[in-house]
Amino acid sequence: MIVRHLEKLLGTERDVDGGNWISRRLLTADDGMGFSMHDTIIKSGTETPIWYKHHLEAVYCIAGKGEIELVGSGEIFPIQPGMLYALNRHDRHLLRASETLQLICVFNPPVTGREVHDADGAYAPSPAIAS
Template identity: 35%
Template sequence: MIVRHTAEEPLNPVPQIPTVKGKEIVAPGDGMGYSAYEVVLGSDGNDVLEYGGPGCTSNHMYYCMKGSGKCVLANGKEISVPADFFMGFSSAVKCKITASEATRLFCVFSKDNEPSEDRVVTKPLSEVIGTDRDVDWGSGFSRRFLLRDDKFGVSVTLTSVFTRPETVNGVPMWYKNHKETAYYINGNMTYQWEEGKQEASFRPGGTAFMMNKNDPHRALPKEESLKLCVFYPALVGNEKHSFDGGYSVYGAAE
């Protein structure tokens, strides 16, 4: 397990976009199959985020946690970007994101094995809620913006974690077939791993828990919490947890 607190991370140029500074959430060397950063446009000299097109090699994905702005693609298409809005682009798609106010973005980069100008996914959270991509995973809801069929190699979700009587002793989970980052952005959450020998808790500003060794772990919510999750490889779509004894395990992709 790797634990990274956003407030403790320095503000550095994002490797894929050196003109933009951000805080490292998932480093390329963490062994997760992707990297992730938090960027605030409209502050610290970050005026424009621009990536994609010739010379780029990574799928690039963005979730707007706060603020608003716009995204313009190389073909001239303009996309309004409010809070709780997701965008996913192939490396072949060039985008330019600008903010109309201070805008907090969660940015994910993954290897693009099949660049395509047609691989574009944009949707607000409201278009996911209530659909088959809104999965009751067992102790909250997993709103899944990307699945395996979207061909990005990873899944990005916004997931709620509820406090329930059955979660007093923790929610036992074990991703044998996926590397998962759970980036908590609010709430009150503690993770335990190595059979309870190791423990870390959420800190204001954001905390990432990375199951880089497919670590069996327990999530102990002390109040309703919210996290952005990235899974590698991507989820098929209908995975959910069963807590009928032991650690819940997601099945392997078929």
Template identity: 45%
Template sequence: MIIRKLESVKTVDWGNGLSRRFLLDADGLGYSITDTTVRAGTKSRLQYRNHLETCYCIEGSGEVVELDGTSHPLTPGVLYSLNNNDPHYLVASPHVDLRLVCVFAPALLGDEVHNLDEGTSSAY
């Protein structure tokens, strides 16, 4: 059995927020679970080419925007899943951080960070 507390997990500044990584590849489960904060007022162009990701919003607000401009509001209780390695923008509202619980498959190694160059999607 694996038991972890928020204050003892690996915390990574991924570029526009913090990712607290509860489960990693070394745990041998085949998936990762993170508690991710997206800083208020940020917009991140992302694409996970090597992972599938599902996120559940637990605090704050924002939106996930497809590259064609289709926007999906994020508020507590909303889940989105990037089941086709979908490129997207993750946007936090201007006045409050967005907080998500995220599952990655396959599992993250633990040190991944984004390169948030405006012209391309950051991937890992």
């Protein structure tokens, strides 16, 4: 069984600062669960272009306010506590925080833990699916 406490991850290699966001990697690929889980803070007043072309992501908001805009269609969805969105089609999007957001994010395939967004807003392919 794996037991972790958020406060014990802060300041470790599992506490990743991506500029507009801070992701505390609760579970990573090394944990062998088949997915990764992150407690993520999106900084207030930021806009982050994201395109997880190698991963699927589900996001559950536990605090704050913002919006997600699908690039291409321009469709906008408000984000607030209790809202879940799942990027089941590798959706290219803009993530905006009007207030600091705290999100629980789940990735499949799991991330290794040190990833940050590349120029496209993506994480590199996980080793299990790299060609």
